[in-house]
Amino acid sequence: MTASEVKEKIQQLTQEITQHNYNYYVLSNPTVSDYDFDMMLEQLIKLEQEYPEFADENSPTKRVGGQVTKEFETVKHKYPMLSLGNSYSKEEIVDFETRIKKLVDGEIEYVCELKYDGVAIGITYVNGKLTRALTRGDGTQGDDITTNVKTIKSIPLQLMGNDFPNEFEIRGEIFLPKNVFEELNREREEIGEQLYANARNTASGTIKMQDSAVVAQRKLDSYLYFVLGENLPFKTHYESIETAGKWGFKVPSAKDNFIKKCKNIDEIFEFINYWDKKRNELNFDIDGVVIKVNNYRQQEEMGFTAKSPKWAIAYKFKAEQVKTKLLEITYQVGRTGAITPVANLQPVLLAGTMVKRASLHNADQIEKLDIRVGDWVFVEKGGEIIPKIVGVEATQRDIFSQPTQYITHCPECNTKLERTEGDAKHFCPNEWGCPPQIKGKMQHFISRKAMNIDGLGEETIEQLYNAGLVKNILDLYHLTKEQLLPLERMAEKSVNNLLKGLEDSKKVPFERVLFAIGIRYVGETVAKKLARHFKNIDAVMQASFEELITADEIGDKIAESILQFFSVQENKQMIMELKNLGLQFSLSEQQLENTSDKLAGLTFVVSGVFSLFSRDELKNLIEQNGGKVSGSISKKTNYIVAGENMGPSKLEKANELGVAIIDEQQFSAMI
Numbered sequence: 001m002t003a004s005e006v007k008e009k010i011q012q013l014t015q016e017i018t019q020h021n022y023n024y025y026v027l028s029n030p031t032v033s034d035y036d037f038d039m040m041l042e043q044l045i046k047l048e049q050e051y052p053e054f055a056d057e058n059s060p061t062k063r064v065g066g067q068v069t070k071e072f073e074t075v076k077h078k079y080p081m082l083s084l085g086n087s088y089s090k091e092e093i094v095d096f097e098t099r100i101k102k103l104v105d106g107e108i109e110y111v112c113e114l115k116y117d118g119v120a121i122g123i124t125y126v127n128g129k130l131t132r133a134l135t136r137g138d139g140t141q142g143d144d145i146t147t148n149v150k151t152i153k154s155i156p157l158q159l160m161g162n163d164f165p166n167e168f169e170i171r172g173e174i175f176l177p178k179n180v181f182e183e184l185n186r187e188r189e190e191i192g193e194q195l196y197a198n199a200r201n202t203a204s205g206t207i208k209m210q211d212s213a214v215v216a217q218r219k220l221d222s223y224l225y226f227v228l229g230e231n232l233p234f235k236t237h238y239e240s241i242e243t244a245g246k247w248g249f250k251v252p253s254a255k256d257n258f259i260k261k262c263k264n265i266d267e268i269f270e271f272i273n274y275w276d277k278k279r280n281e282l283n284f285d286i287d288g289v290v291i292k293v294n295n296y297r298q299q300e301e302m303g304f305t306a307k308s309p310k311w312a313i314a315y316k317f318k319a320e321q322v323k324t325k326l327l328e329i330t331y332q333v334g335r336t337g338a339i340t341p342v343a344n345l346q347p348v349l350l351a352g353t354m355v356k357r358a359s360l361h362n363a364d365q366i367e368k369l370d371i372r373v374g375d376w377v378f379v380e381k382g383g384e385i386i387p388k389i390v391g392v393e394a395t396q397r398d399i400f401s402q403p404t405q406y407i408t409h410c411p412e413c414n415t416k417l418e419r420t421e422g423d424a425k426h427f428c429p430n431e432w433g434c435p436p437q438i439k440g441k442m443q444h445f446i447s448r449k450a451m452n453i454d455g456l457g458e459e460t461i462e463q464l465y466n467a468g469l470v471k472n473i474l475d476l477y478h479l480t481k482e483q484l485l486p487l488e489r490m491a492e493k494s495v496n497n498l499l500k501g502l503e504d505s506k507k508v509p510f511e512r513v514l515f516a517i518g519i520r521y522v523g524e525t526v527a528k529k530l531a532r533h534f535k536n537i538d539a540v541m542q543a544s545f546e547e548l549i550t551a552d553e554i555g556d557k558i559a560e561s562i563l564q565f566f567s568v569q570e571n572k573q574m575i576m577e578l579k580n581l582g583l584q585f586s587l588s589e590q591q592l593e594n595t596s597d598k599l600a601g602l603t604f605v606v607s608g609v610f611s612l613f614s615r616d617e618l619k620n621l622i623e624q625n626g627g628k629v630s631g632s633i634s635k636k637t638n639y640i641v642a643g644e645n646m647g648p649s650k651l652e653k654a655n656e657l658g659v660a661i662i663d664e665q666q667f668s669a670m671i
């Protein structure tokens with residue numbers, strides 16, 4: 001093939017794949033088999049590999065992700081991302097109408113839409129290509145999440161047609177479809193990970209993940225509902241949405257009744273009532289309806305308040321509520337010993353799911369609502385998967401019912417519960433003898449941010465504990481193949497994997513071991529600071545209160561907790577034995593070599609992309625040499641270490657405050 005033939009072939013494949021992608025992910029109406037689609041994609045990948053000079057940044061082959069973002073750049077929005085005024089009743093909508101009718105002449109036409117409960121996003125297109133995607137942030141500036149957004153299949157990388165403006169922004173919402181969210185939680189349950197509370201937060205966490213390849217697998221979806229730009233070729237909002245649909249965006253369609261033109265309040269309420277009833281049937285969460293003035297000219301006349309457009313308002317649905325009988329109150333013991341009361345309910349259908357249990361939070365909550373076993377209670381489902389009891393039907397109470405007596409002893413180990421001043425929850429103090437706490441310690445130890453032991457999950461710990469094989473962290477390291485093989489779901493391969501994971505964990509650096517052993521209040525960051533300051537466990541163990549608080553970020557509360565931890569004989573014993581097993585209890589040679597206090601007292605901001613170091617390496621180097629790393633530029637910043645593509649807003653701020661900007665070579669010289 002000649003170069004121009006290759007170029008043409010690439011263009012043709014790109015166009016075809018884009019169209020098929022649209023048919024599949026936006027219209028849900030595929031017109032080729034998966035196999036044929038994969039073949040086309042493969043062909044394109046191959047051509048792009050052979051002729052990288054023709055590979056477009058927005059090629060459909062880029063959907064799989066792979067690029068890793070260490071820190072998302074903050075970028076100023078071209079148009080501020082405003083919010084909407086909220087309303088909860090018909091009266092408030094009537095008020096809204098009265099208000100806006102005073103601002104313009106003539107009839108007003110409205111457009112009703114769903115209020116998607118996801119993550120707001122603004123995407124810019126230049127010459128039909130996706131160039132940038134920003135989160136809402138504080139409304140004035142957001143995070144640049146372009147690489148992650150490019151993996152979302154319903155968001156076009158290149159537009160269809162040719163009647164789009166040279167440059168415009170489109171806004172909408174990114175969300176995790178309900179079925180995808182449920183599947184994700186099923187998987188997590190299987191591997192014993194804590195479940196995600198709701199789809200919205202999960203979507204918001206996903207879109208900020210560093211590895212775009214993981215984002216690509218999460219099956220995020222989108223709806224877009226707002227086009228912005230100069231001299232847009234539309235007269236009405238409705239027209240803008242319809243046209244954006246033709247360009248390849250996933251927009252609400254009238255066919256699904258996701259968008260509707262309305263002439264008056266009655267029609268608006270028909271739409272609201274319809275979706276209030278039907279919202280459970282949607283495969284995504286909505287929390288209300290948005291009502292917008294359709295005509296652009298009228299919108300312009302109405303204008304904005306400081307926070308929101310005057311031409312639009314949100315109507316929020318009430319959380320769904322049902323009444324059911326409280327059968328029993330049981331108590332759960334968490335891994336830290338915290339007690340959570342749980343209401344066991346007569347099963348009842350709420351927001352499309354059968355509810356059997358609800359959280360009661362703590363003793364105060366029970367007392368405040370005077371909740372008693374046998375009561376008819378109101379259960380509500382907010383954004384979370386766990387519903388809550390919001391009230392009691394007092395008129396239906398049994399005359400012999402008695403106020404709830406909160407438990408005084410741990411339901412798991414029968415130790416007397418404690419409650420410290422200011423704590424809402426009761427605690428079981430039997431740290432070393434209470435099963436959920438024992439398991440909790442081990443589960444924390446193996447968790448990803450701690451020892452990150454391959455082949456060991458929360459559920460496996462549960463299984464090992466129940467089989468009587470482990471009672472503490474140390475026991476994990478004494479597990480044998482012979483003990484493990486007879487267990488359920490333990491084949492040769494998983495056993496080998498588990499044992500290897502444990503062996504490998506002996507190389508995990510000191511700071512993470514320090515985090516993993518589970519000293520109260522010693523989180524990831526504090527563990528790092530302690531490790532850097534004291535360099536080995538003996539120094540930490542021997543440190544007095546005064547010595548502890550001289551370390552960076554170690555306050556009274558943490559220092560006391562550390563002293564308390566090492567005053568317990570079992571803890572000291574455990575550490576000695578873990579040390580003998582070969583776990584890391586001091587900084588490595590290399591870490592020691594790289595430490596100094598050359599940067600003591602200096603604060604750095606790191607921005608851009610570097611060639612000598614990764615961004616994390618740079619930050620580590622700063623900290624290892626006694627400096628501080630900060631995320632934003634302020635008067636306290638001494639230096640900005642700037643790589644390529646440093647954000648323009650950061651540059652501006654730096655110049656404004658007169659902060660010195662250095663490159664990585666200059667930084668290297670400093671240490």
Ligand code: IVH
Pocket residue numbers: 082083084113114115116117119120121173225226290308309312314
């Ligand atoms: S229009 C200038 N339409 O709700 C206002 N917003 O509470 C433009 N939202 O910030 C927003 N669904 O993130 C609009 N159909 C919809 C929406 C919607 C959800 C979000 C959006 C907005 C927030 C306000």
